[in-house]
Amino acid sequence: MYFLTYLRRELRRRMRQAVVIALGLAVGVGLVVIVIAASAGVKKAQGAVLSSLYGVGTDVTVTGKAPAAPTPGSGPPPKGATTIQAGPGGAQICQNGKCQNAAGQTIDNLGSTAYDPIGYSSVASVAKLHDVAAAAGGLSLTDNQVTFPKDFGQAGSESAPPQPNSFGVDGVDLAHPSLGPLSSRTIKSGRTLRSSDTNADVTVVDSNYATSHDLRTGSTVTIDKTTFTVVGVVTQPQSGSPPDMYIPLARAQALGSSQGQSLRNKVNTIYVTAASAADISTVRNEIAKLLPGDTVTTASSLASQITGSASDAAKLANDLGKWLSILVLVAAFVVASLLTLAAVGRRVREFGTLKAIGWRGRRIVAQVMGESVAIGIIGAAIGVGLAFAGVAVIDAVAPHLSATLAQATGQHFRSIGPGGAQSDTPAANHTVSVPMSAVITPGAIALAVLLAIAGGLLAGAFASWRIGRLRPVEALSRVA
């Protein structure tokens, strides 16, 4: 009681100085909290990016190795591949050595261009690994549709070369709806795919694609010359370039091909959930051993591949922000210590008198430390307030962050020139735009309070060290 009365009176008496020290600590811890909040916001944004790429609940993905890029005009086409050849009678569509006139024809091919296929049995093998909770296969495919004008390639024809219509199609393992890219999507209309759809020609369409192609629930789309009925429209958390359509995995396997080979009993992506977060690294290593030729990616390794402003913001928060906040914090601690020392210096007579009348040094030190901690708590409160204000400013002025993940090399699309020549066009990177929003967590607030109190304690410790060494006779004679 007396302790608190004394403490309160001293703080009130030295209000201005207490406020200066508290403000110094507040700026320091406030900046630390802002940096942590910004960093958490960036991490959250990265997490959103990763979940949009991975799907919620996926810890590890396994993808087939990237196919080698074909060299234009070199070597025979792979078995089963469709090629366009120009000749005197016009353009020809050729497959397995058989050719027919391209004019008026439509090529519709669902293929795996990003990754080489992985045997479906690998999914079961991965699922059986000790630290794996669940594994689901998926097919990440592209449907390319080209329709040739009826007079295409004929002498005197003015038809422009056909422009391909391409869209992404993901084959979804309906036995594991909580894994894979569809798991993070929100249903806008209709429904999602369900296990009874395994062999049905039904599709769920991304809302952006649905809008641009005027699709809605009940509409039909053609995938590899097969008509699919749209049963739902979904949105993903961030704008970006998600797959345009989701179809049952079994249907994707039946229709898809890679390098002219059917994808039956194949996948090109395996989505894996580890038994616990601590097991992710182990799982990655186990899978890398099990499937040595394939690419094993974790959220953290994927995060390191991300470029763009989200990555720049993360680097800024981690590097500049961290050092700046440490610098300000140290400066605040030093200023607080010096001011507290100066304050104690002015109270030498007071402490000398208290020692003379029988106060133990420990009690006086506790009194000074109590005052410093109280100032620290005030600093923490102001600092947290400053942090909330800073975060509000960040949220108000921060632009959307873009995160770009380079797709696996080897994703190419063959376009056809008027003379029948081929060229390779790499597919665009996967770019996701995420809102930058700093997040103040309870942990950050606790850290602010602890830091401010630590600052107060540090400042008080120097002063206490001085008081501890103070002999009452010195203190009293200094006054006399």
Added chain:
Amino acid sequence: MYKLTGVTKLYQKGRRTVPAVRGLDLVIEDGEWLAVQGRTGHGKSTLLNLLGGLDRPTEGVVALDGTDLGTLREAPLTRLRARAIGFVFQTFNLVPTLSAAENVEAALIPLGTGHAERRRRVEAALDSVGLADRARHLPSELSGGQQQRVAIARALVKEPKVVLADEPTGNLDEDTRDEIIALLEKLWRERGLTLVLVTHDSGIARRAQRAGVMDKGRFRIRQGTRGLAAGAGDQPAPGPLRPEPGW
């Protein structure tokens, strides 16, 4: 009872060793009022510090009731000060942020006295110095004389055996000085305290049972062997102070 035997206190000032007290032998009986005079820098305050356990002698023994203050460790010495010795300073040395009552209460904190008992004793102490109605005032709201009364109450609230007063009237005007000395004398008489009072004022010194002078670190008794021989029961009657030019 204080018994000082061969007490010497040396201070180091740069390369020079300065003797503040030299070969002092002195007995101060329980309940005695001893006045100590002397010129500035001749060891008066050093003697008081040695008696109060605020400083340790370089040589010799300062014993209070048989306890050697010079060899006592810091913690028991602090406890002894808290329990048995009251200090009154020339500059009052009140904590400026605490009220009169809280300043007095400060002396009871190291004794671990309960809150209710502290309140009771603080009220009684302030009442005994005539400041019961100023209990909530801050030092800055009190006159010099009132502040010194608070300091006296702080020294007495723990009911000490000894009160050591270092020029308690040095910062006060003549009328206030008379009031404070009269108060100290009254309390000394009522409570049977041992009072050691350092003063420049011969008028004050003459009111003590015994008075001596510190001269270049040596102590000489100037008056009052009568008081010492007669004990506390044979004290001089209080009366107006008569300032004197000096010894």
